[in-house]
Amino acid sequence: MFRQFQDKLERLIQQKKPFVLFRKPNETKVELWENQEKKTARKFSCNSFDNSTLIEFNDDEVVEILIDDLPKIELLLPISTQNEAISYNDYINLIEKTVEELKSDSDTQKIVISRIKELDKHDIDLSETFKNLHQHYPNAYVYLRYDVEEGCWIGASPELLLKEENQLIQTVSLAGTKAKEDDWTDKEYHEQQVVTDYITATLSGFTNYIDVDGPFSVNAGFFEHLKSFISAQLIDKDKLYDVLKALHPTPAVGGMPKDLAKDFIIKNEGYNRTFYAGFMGYETETEAEFFVNLRCAKIYQNKVKLYVGGGIMPDSIPENEWNETELKSKTIGELLIELK
Ligand SMILES: C=C(O[C@@H]1C=C(C(=O)O)C=C[C@H]1O)C(=O)O
Numbered sequence: 001m002f003r004q005f006q007d008k009l010e011r012l013i014q015q016k017k018p019f020v021l022f023r024k025p026n027e028t029k030v031e032l033w034e035n036q037e038k039k040t041a042r043k044f045s046c047n048s049f050d051n052s053t054l055i056e057f058n059d060d061e062v063v064e065i066l067i068d069d070l071p072k073i074e075l076l077l078p079i080s081t082q083n084e085a086i087s088y089n090d091y092i093n094l095i096e097k098t099v100e101e102l103k104s105d106s107d108t109q110k111i112v113i114s115r116i117k118e119l120d121k122h123d124i125d126l127s128e129t130f131k132n133l134h135q136h137y138p139n140a141y142v143y144l145r146y147d148v149e150e151g152c153w154i155g156a157s158p159e160l161l162l163k164e165e166n167q168l169i170q171t172v173s174l175a176g177t178k179a180k181e182d183d184w185t186d187k188e189y190h191e192q193q194v195v196t197d198y199i200t201a202t203l204s205g206f207t208n209y210i211d212v213d214g215p216f217s218v219n220a221g222f223f224e225h226l227k228s229f230i231s232a233q234l235i236d237k238d239k240l241y242d243v244l245k246a247l248h249p250t251p252a253v254g255g256m257p258k259d260l261a262k263d264f265i266i267k268n269e270g271y272n273r274t275f276y277a278g279f280m281g282y283e284t285e286t287e288a289e290f291f292v293n294l295r296c297a298k299i300y301q302n303k304v305k306l307y308v309g310g311g312i313m314p315d316s317i318p319e320n321e322w323n324e325t326e327l328k329s330k331t332i333g334e335l336l337i338e339l340k
Pocket of ligand 1: 112114159174175176177225252253294295307308309310311312328
């Protein structure tokens, strides 16, 4: 399999064709997918936050190898001339504005605000970075996606959006972030409950037997989150995409209510999230699994752009929100490996 994997990767790089590599949670193998531009039972999809872009790869010759055998990945990456990072002061003002919106008589209860943090790092070793993410985040969905126009995205998502197998569906409510040494407060429990309530209400139109287990405090590398495990029985298998569409963006990455929060984000955040906080995943004849594109970065020839955000509630403190995004930026930022 190693030879096949290497040949396929080399061919795709040479032909400048898009591809995606991913390692599912708790696995030790990495899969390589291309778009064969024909209808196949195996499909990988990647959807932008605002639903304006959907990328699909159909591939019935997916190859996989052990992560330790992942060869070098040498790509000609684009150069970024645009500085998209927001300053500390501008971010504080943005959070203040968001808190005002939440306290006003508008119906918004929660809005997730995010930013780009730029790192002056070049010559990233993509293969070694991928291996590093795999080792540090065994429970995450680790991926690398390349496209000549768009460039290279890499990430380690801690958040399952939807898994389906034999009509049993699973998802999680993941929200609330704290440093390991701190204690949880009502603010985070409330923030996470908003997500759980939204997910169960959304699923109730499509499923039977909804079960919620949690919330539990879970380790996310440099910090912790609150997480509930949700499962249910899908009534009609053909409605999987309807469930996905109805869930996305959950209040874990958008806000509540969904449309008001999304409008506020698009008007005020000051940059285009593109694929950050969108979702991606695969489906085969027997199962489907989609993750929220969080803890991700775009790798350029001359820099790295990290995408980080956090849920804002009426009692959020702007400085803490900046610190939370700094902490989240370490998930990928501290694990990047430069070429020797
Ligand atoms: C928005 C992000 O993370 C989400 C927001 C969280 C929060 O507000 O506490 C926690 C987990 C994620 O659902 C991110 O990592 O960029």
